[in-house]
Amino acid sequence: MTRQKRSHHKLKRAIAPYLYLSPALLIIGLLMLLPMVTVIGYSFQNSAVLRRDPSFAGLKHYQAIFADPVFWASLWHTLYFTCMSVVFHMTIGMVFALMLNSDRINPTLRNILRVLYILPWLFTAVIIAVIWRLLLEPNGVVNSVLMQMGIIGSKVEWFSSTATALHAVTFANIWAGYPLFMVSLLAGLQGIPKDFYEAADIDGAKAYQKLIFITIPQLMPIIISISLLDFIWTMQVFPLIWITTGGGPIYSTEVLSTYTYKLAFSSYNLSQASASAVVILLISLGLTLFYIRYQKAR
Amino acid sequence: MMFRIQPAMLKIAAAAWLLGATSAMAADTTLEFTQWWEPELPSGSLRAIMNDFEAANPGIKVTLVSGPYATTRDQISVGAATGTLSDVVGLDGAWVNNLNAQGALADMNPMMDASGFDKTQVADIIKVDGKAVMFPVASFVYPVFVNLDLAAQAGVTKLPSTRAEFLEAAKKMTHADKNQYGWVLPLSLQSPSGVQNDLMSWVWASGQSMMADGKPALEAKPVVDMLTFVKSLNDAGVISPGIATKTEQEKVEEFVNNRVGMMIDSLAHVNLIRERNPKLNFDIIPVPVVENYNGKRGLPYASWGIGISASSKHQEEAWKLVQYLMSEKVNAKLVSLANAFPGNVNAKPDFVTSDKAFAKAFEIFKSGYLANEFTGLPVAEDLMTQFDVQAQKMLAGEQSPEEAAASAQKGWMAKF
Known part of the structure; x- marks a missing residue:
C-alpha cells in the first residue's frame, strides 16, 4: 500500500464515526442548539423579533432584569418551589416505595396502592392545576373538611392570599411529582440483594438500622440522579403555576418561567424575555454539568 | 389483458391539461385570512360566508387560517415580525398598537377614499398615528x-x-x-x-x-x-x-x-x-353610573376586529373582503351567528327581535356608545x-x- 493510500484510508477511518453521528448531530443542532443560540442572540438585541433590523444592545437587557425586584422575587420563589418540591418528592417517594416493596402488606392491597400512588403521574399539568384549583378554592372541599375538623376557623383563600399561595402551589406540585421518585426507588429497592438484609438479621440489626446502613446507601446513586433531574425539571415548571395563580396574587408566586412568559407575551419585550431565558438556561446548565460530572464519577 | 390507450382518452386528457393550463394562466387571487372566529362560530358558517364572497367576486378565493384566540395572537405576532402576515387578519384592539409599531398593518384610509366607502356606516374605526388600521366587525358588549x-x-x-x-x-x-x-x-x-x-x-x-x-x-x-x-x-x-x-x-x-x-x-x-x-x-x-349622571353611557366591549397586512400583495382584493364583511347584510348575518353586536350601524342582527334578553341589550347598545380605551x-x-x-x-x-x-x-x- 502506498503512503498516499494509507493516509486516505486513515482519513476515511477517522471520518466514519462522525458520518454515523451526523444525522443525530444535525437534529440536535437544528432543534436544540439553533434555538438556544438564537435566543442568546436576541438577548443582546434591542426590539428582538419585533423589528427586522434590531440594533445591538450589549448587556442592557441583563442589567434591566437584574435591576428589577420582581426578577429577584421570582428567583427566590423558584428556589423555594424547587427545593421544597424535590425534598418532598424524595421523602414521599421513598415512603411509598418502601411500602410497596414491603412483604408485610397484602399483595392485593399492594397492587391497588401501586395504581393509586401512581395516579398523579398520569394527569397532565393542566388537569392537576384544575383539580387543585377546585379543591383549594375558598368554597372548596379542603376548606370545608378543615373547618369541620376545627383546624381553621374561616375560609382560607389558598391560591388568592399572598400568605398561602406559594405554599399551596408548591403543595400541588409535590402531589403531582412524587411518583417519579417512587417508581425509580421501587425499582432500586427490588435490585438490592436479599443477602444484605439476611446478614443484617443474623447480626440482629433493627429495621431503622437496615434502612440507614443498607437501603439508603444502596439507593444513593438513584436518589442523587433523580434529585438532580427533578431539580432541573421543577425549576422550569410553568403550566401548573400559570393556571393556578398566574404568578399572583401580586407577585407572590411569580417564578422565573412566569416572569419570562409575561415579558415575552404580555409586555412583548422579547429581548428582556430572552435575557431572562438565558439566566434560566445558565442555572439549568450548571445543574446539568453537575449531573454529568456525578454520572462520570460513578 | 393489455391496456390500450384509446384516442378518445387522449383527447380528454389533452382537454383536461388545456383547461388546467388556461385556468392557471388566469389564476385566482387567493387571500389568506387569519382569525380565531371560525372555531367560535357554528361549524361551516364562516366558510359559507367566504363562499358567498367568492361567488360575488369571481377571481378571488379565500383561505381561512383558523385557530384558538391565543394561538392566533402568537401567529400574528410572529407573522408581523417576519413579514409573513396573512393578507387579511382578525384583530383584537389590544394588539393594534404593537402591530402598527412593527409596520405590519396597512392604512385603510386611502382604500376607503378610493372606493368611496361610507365611513358613517361603521360603528368605529380604530386609528393609530392617524392610520385607520382596524374595523370592529362584531362587538361583544359587557352589561x-x-x-x-x-x-x-x-x-x-x-x-x-x-x-x-x-x-x-x-x-x-x-x-x-x-x-x-x-x-x-x-x-x-x-x-x-x-x-x-x-x-x-x-x-x-x-x-x-x-x-x-x-x-x-x-x-x-x-x-x-x-x-x-x-x-x-x-x-x-x-x-x-x-x-x-x-x-x-x-x-x-x-x-x-x-x-x-x-x-x-x-x-x-x-x-x-x-x-x-x-x-x-x-x-x-347597563353598568351603574356615578350619582346624578344623565349623559350617554359608555359600553365596555371586546371586539372581533379586522385589518389588512401592510405586506399583502393583494391589498385591493383584501379591501374587497373587508368591505364585504362590513356591509350591512353580511355584517348582520355574521353577528347573528356570533351573538354579537354589529360593526355596521345599519345592520340589525336576527336575535334582537327573537330574544328578549338580546333585545334589551340591543337597546342599551343603541342608547350608549362603545367604549374601550385599551384599544390601540x-x-x-x-x-x-x-x-x-x-x-x-x-x-x-x-x-x-x-x-x-x-x-x-x-x-x-x-x-x-
Missing part, C-alpha cells in the same frame, strides 16, 4: 347580569342604576354563610382582562375616561373614584372570595350556580349561561397586568386607592 331570583329574595325591587344603589343591592344579596355574594370580580393575572371588563367599565359607563390628551390619567378623579368604590365593595364583604386568582370562566360559573347576584359579563355568554342553567332567571342592565394602547395587556397588581395590593389592604392609582400611573407612563 351587568342580575340574578332576579336572588335579587327578589334579598328584597331588591329596583335594579341598580347608580353605584350607590349597586352597593346596597350587593349588600342585600350577600349571605357569606350560604356562599352567596352580591358581586364577582375576576382579577387573575393569568388573563388580566378583568381590569378592562370589570374595573374600567365603571369609569366608561359614566362617560368618564382613564386617559387625558392621549396619556394615562389614572390619578385623576374618575379612576381613583372607581378604585374607592371597588374597595368599598370589598370592605363590605360583598365580593365573592378568591378575587386575585379568579378567571372570567369562574366568574360565569359562580353566576350560573346562583352563587353571585350580579356580574359584569360579555353578552356572548347569554347562550352559555342558559345552557348551563336553563332555570336561571336573570336580566341585563401600547402593550395593552401589560398595562392591564400592572393595574391588576396595584388593584390586588389595594384590595389586600396594602395601599389606598390613591396609592394604587399613583403606582399604576407610574408604571403606565413608562410604557408610553
Whole structure:
C-alpha cells in the first residue's frame, strides 16, 4: 500500500464515526442548539423579533432584569418551589416505595396502592392545576373538611392570599411529582440483594438500622440522579403555576418561567424575555454539568 | 389483458391539461385570512360566508387560517415580525398598537377614499398615528347580569342604576354563610382582562375616561373614584372570595350556580349561561353610573376586529373582503351567528327581535356608545397586568386607592 493510500484510508477511518453521528448531530443542532443560540442572540438585541433590523444592545437587557425586584422575587420563589418540591418528592417517594416493596402488606392491597400512588403521574399539568384549583378554592372541599375538623376557623383563600399561595402551589406540585421518585426507588429497592438484609438479621440489626446502613446507601446513586433531574425539571415548571395563580396574587408566586412568559407575551419585550431565558438556561446548565460530572464519577 | 390507450382518452386528457393550463394562466387571487372566529362560530358558517364572497367576486378565493384566540395572537405576532402576515387578519384592539409599531398593518384610509366607502356606516374605526388600521366587525358588549331570583329574595325591587344603589343591592344579596355574594370580580393575572371588563367599565359607563390628551390619567378623579368604590365593595364583604386568582370562566360559573347576584359579563355568554342553567332567571342592565349622571353611557366591549397586512400583495382584493364583511347584510348575518353586536350601524342582527334578553341589550347598545380605551394602547395587556397588581395590593389592604392609582400611573407612563 502506498503512503498516499494509507493516509486516505486513515482519513476515511477517522471520518466514519462522525458520518454515523451526523444525522443525530444535525437534529440536535437544528432543534436544540439553533434555538438556544438564537435566543442568546436576541438577548443582546434591542426590539428582538419585533423589528427586522434590531440594533445591538450589549448587556442592557441583563442589567434591566437584574435591576428589577420582581426578577429577584421570582428567583427566590423558584428556589423555594424547587427545593421544597424535590425534598418532598424524595421523602414521599421513598415512603411509598418502601411500602410497596414491603412483604408485610397484602399483595392485593399492594397492587391497588401501586395504581393509586401512581395516579398523579398520569394527569397532565393542566388537569392537576384544575383539580387543585377546585379543591383549594375558598368554597372548596379542603376548606370545608378543615373547618369541620376545627383546624381553621374561616375560609382560607389558598391560591388568592399572598400568605398561602406559594405554599399551596408548591403543595400541588409535590402531589403531582412524587411518583417519579417512587417508581425509580421501587425499582432500586427490588435490585438490592436479599443477602444484605439476611446478614443484617443474623447480626440482629433493627429495621431503622437496615434502612440507614443498607437501603439508603444502596439507593444513593438513584436518589442523587433523580434529585438532580427533578431539580432541573421543577425549576422550569410553568403550566401548573400559570393556571393556578398566574404568578399572583401580586407577585407572590411569580417564578422565573412566569416572569419570562409575561415579558415575552404580555409586555412583548422579547429581548428582556430572552435575557431572562438565558439566566434560566445558565442555572439549568450548571445543574446539568453537575449531573454529568456525578454520572462520570460513578 | 393489455391496456390500450384509446384516442378518445387522449383527447380528454389533452382537454383536461388545456383547461388546467388556461385556468392557471388566469389564476385566482387567493387571500389568506387569519382569525380565531371560525372555531367560535357554528361549524361551516364562516366558510359559507367566504363562499358567498367568492361567488360575488369571481377571481378571488379565500383561505381561512383558523385557530384558538391565543394561538392566533402568537401567529400574528410572529407573522408581523417576519413579514409573513396573512393578507387579511382578525384583530383584537389590544394588539393594534404593537402591530402598527412593527409596520405590519396597512392604512385603510386611502382604500376607503378610493372606493368611496361610507365611513358613517361603521360603528368605529380604530386609528393609530392617524392610520385607520382596524374595523370592529362584531362587538361583544359587557352589561351587568342580575340574578332576579336572588335579587327578589334579598328584597331588591329596583335594579341598580347608580353605584350607590349597586352597593346596597350587593349588600342585600350577600349571605357569606350560604356562599352567596352580591358581586364577582375576576382579577387573575393569568388573563388580566378583568381590569378592562370589570374595573374600567365603571369609569366608561359614566362617560368618564382613564386617559387625558392621549396619556394615562389614572390619578385623576374618575379612576381613583372607581378604585374607592371597588374597595368599598370589598370592605363590605360583598365580593365573592378568591378575587386575585379568579378567571372570567369562574366568574360565569359562580353566576350560573346562583352563587353571585350580579356580574359584569360579555353578552356572548347569554347562550352559555342558559345552557348551563336553563332555570336561571336573570336580566341585563347597563353598568351603574356615578350619582346624578344623565349623559350617554359608555359600553365596555371586546371586539372581533379586522385589518389588512401592510405586506399583502393583494391589498385591493383584501379591501374587497373587508368591505364585504362590513356591509350591512353580511355584517348582520355574521353577528347573528356570533351573538354579537354589529360593526355596521345599519345592520340589525336576527336575535334582537327573537330574544328578549338580546333585545334589551340591543337597546342599551343603541342608547350608549362603545367604549374601550385599551384599544390601540401600547402593550395593552401589560398595562392591564400592572393595574391588576396595584388593584390586588389595594384590595389586600396594602395601599389606598390613591396609592394604587399613583403606582399604576407610574408604571403606565413608562410604557408610553
